[in-house]
Amino acid sequence: MTHTEAAIELRNVTVELGGRTILENLDLVIPAGKVTAVMGPSGAGKTTVLRLITGQIRPDSGEVRVGDTRVDQLSGKALNRFRREIGVLLQNGALFTDLTCFDNVALPLREHTELPETLIRRLVLLKLQMVGLRGAAGLYPRELSGGMNRRVATARAMALDPSIMLYDEPFAGLDPISLGVSLRLIRDINHALGITSIVITHDVDEVAHLADQCAIIADRQLMASGSPAELADSDNPLVRQFMQGLPDGPVPFHYPADDLAADLLAAEKQQ
Amino acid sequence: MSPNSTGNRLFDRPLRELGRALLFLFTAISRMRFSRLQVAETLRQVYFAGVRSLVIIVTCGFFVGLVLTLQTYDTLTRFGAGDAVSTVLALSLFRELGPVLTALLFAGRAGTSITAEIGLMRATEQLDALDLMAIDPMERIVQPRLIAGLIAVPALVLIFNVTAIVGGVFFAVFLMGNDPVTFWSNMQASVELGRDFLGGMVKAVAFGFLAAWLAVWFGWSARPTSEGVALATTQTVIATAITVLILDFVLSAFML
Numbered sequence: 001m002t003h004t005e006a007a008i009e010l011r012n013v014t015v016e017l018g019g020r021t022i023l024e025n026l027d028l029v030i031p032a033g034k035v036t037a038v039m040g041p042s043g044a045g046k047t048t049v050l051r052l053i054t055g056q057i058r059p060d061s062g063e064v065r066v067g068d069t070r071v072d073q074l075s076g077k078a079l080n081r082f083r084r085e086i087g088v089l090l091q092n093g094a095l096f097t098d099l100t101c102f103d104n105v106a107l108p109l110r111e112h113t114e115l116p117e118t119l120i121r122r123l124v125l126l127k128l129q130m131v132g133l134r135g136a137a138g139l140y141p142r143e144l145s146g147g148m149n150r151r152v153a154t155a156r157a158m159a160l161d162p163s164i165m166l167y168d169e170p171f172a173g174l175d176p177i178s179l180g181v182s183l184r185l186i187r188d189i190n191h192a193l194g195i196t197s198i199v200i201t202h203d204v205d206e207v208a209h210l211a212d213q214c215a216i217i218a219d220r221q222l223m224a225s226g227s228p229a230e231l232a233d234s235d236n237p238l239v240r241q242f243m244q245g246l247p248d249g250p251v252p253f254h255y256p257a258d259d260l261a262a263d264l265l266a267a268e269k270q271q
Numbered sequence: 272m273s274p275n276s277t278g279n280r281l282f283d284r285p286l287r288e289l290g291r292a293l294l295f296l297f298t299a300i301s302r303m304r305f306s307r308l309q310v311a312e313t314l315r316q317v318y319f320a321g322v323r324s325l326v327i328i329v330t331c332g333f334f335v336g337l338v339l340t341l342q343t344y345d346t347l348t349r350f351g352a353g354d355a356v357s358t359v360l361a362l363s364l365f366r367e368l369g370p371v372l373t374a375l376l377f378a379g380r381a382g383t384s385i386t387a388e389i390g391l392m393r394a395t396e397q398l399d400a401l402d403l404m405a406i407d408p409m410e411r412i413v414q415p416r417l418i419a420g421l422i423a424v425p426a427l428v429l430i431f432n433v434t435a436i437v438g439g440v441f442f443a444v445f446l447m448g449n450d451p452v453t454f455w456s457n458m459q460a461s462v463e464l465g466r467d468f469l470g471g472m473v474k475a476v477a478f479g480f481l482a483a484w485l486a487v488w489f490g491w492s493a494r495p496t497s498e499g500v501a502l503a504t505t506q507t508v509i510a511t512a513i514t515v516l517i518l519d520f521v522l523s524a525f526m527l
């Protein structure tokens with residue numbers, strides 16, 4: 001992949017949090033204009049990748065580049081300017097519960113633009129129409145289902161027309177219908193607007209329908225990358241375990257423990 | 272282990288916490304911005320913190336005035352000084368009871384709700400969402416609530432004092448049949464605008480700022496779990512009650 005095709009590049013990134021190494025010398029390239037799924041077992045550091053891209057955390061070493069911007073060197077106003085270029089859907093939507101859906105979507109427009117209220121109204125209604133919830137504009141988040149909340153949050157994340165969209169676990173806990181809606185929405189937004197989308201997830205089946213590219217992060221590093229079909233055919237035991245959802249393998253079923261027989265005998269001796 | 276090191280450990284955590292809370296306050300004040308949106312949000316918070324505290328303030332104010340007059344009238348009439356009841360009522364309200372009780376009630380009603388709201392915003396990633404939308408949570412969440420406390424508490428103190436006096440009038444004039452002219456003229460003659468009334472309002476502003484600061488700080492620093500938010504709301508009430516009473520003593524000592 002050439003440099004110009006990459007929307008986001010993580011080079012040799014190491015992150016340590018609370019004395020624990022989360023990522024170690026990670027290299028990851030996210031192609032522009034495509035849907036890339038960042039996958040991996042729970043606790044593998046997927047959300048850390050998202051937080052690196054958004055500049056919420058800085059790597060202990062390495063580079064995080066979004067377009068021509070070195071995100072790991074940004075701070076203050078420059079970081080805020082950069083964040084207006086990206087949209088992020090957090091795990092539970094994170095809508096403001098004291099604002100209606102309309103006001104939630106209008107918030108970034110009111111904060112960052114000087115547009116007249118009539119124009120803001122039109123833009124917000126169009127964004128809500130895009131996610132199919134124009135009719136819910138006057139409702140509060142508590143009056144909507146979890147899936148609908150996330151769709152409103154997607155509209156809010158799209159409010160300033162970002163060139164990159166990041167989705168953190170967008171399918172977690174959704175019913176099949178909401179899940180289908182979310183899948184279609186992410187794909188449609190990506191294709192209609194030609195933006196770069198990154199989906200942090202561990203839902204293998206959904207990724208097969210959605211992503212152009214997959215990256216699997218495990219053991220603090222990039223384990224594999226390629227199209228969903230390529231990964232499904234991988235010989236790597238960990239990739240196979242992950243893609244096929246096998247309960248035991250390189251990621252063990254059992255939490256590390258002493259020998260079972262020895263443990264049981266010790267219990268008998270105690271009695 | 273030497274007694275000194277035990278002492279250090281005992282004060283280590285509260286001092287660290289105080290340092291963090293002061294740093295937080297300094298950051299909030301240094302990033303103060305007065306945009307149109309900021310003013311609108313501050314007014315909204317004045318409504319939430321102030322207007323919604325009115326019921327408890329008016330009710331408590333009335334009964335505090337009532338019971339204060341009842342107790343002092345009973346004692347004063349034994350010495351033939353029943354007419355001085357309005358003086359005692361007004362001075363104790365303006366100087367001490369109004370600001371202190373209002374601040375304590377504000378902490379219980381509005382302070383806890385501010386703490387729980389901000390704590391839950393942290394737990395549900397709403398503060399992260401603001402950050403990611405390039406909106407400073409200090410500007411959007413913290414500053415309007417700090418200023419709201421500063422405006423709401425003095426206003427509530429005034430309302431508390433007025434309703435307490437109404438309670439006093441109800442008992443002394445309507446129930447006990449005292450002369451209303453004597454009641455009002457004694458009150459007017461004994462209350463000094465500067466020392467009594469404005470002194471009390473200085474306390475009200477200080478307590479309002481303190482109560483709002485502690486409420487936003489404990490919400491901001493709450494662990495993002497249900498236990499964390501529950502603990503933070505309790506801490507808000509306890510810390511506000513203790514510090515308001517200490518500050519009241521300090522301010523009273525300087526004002527006398």
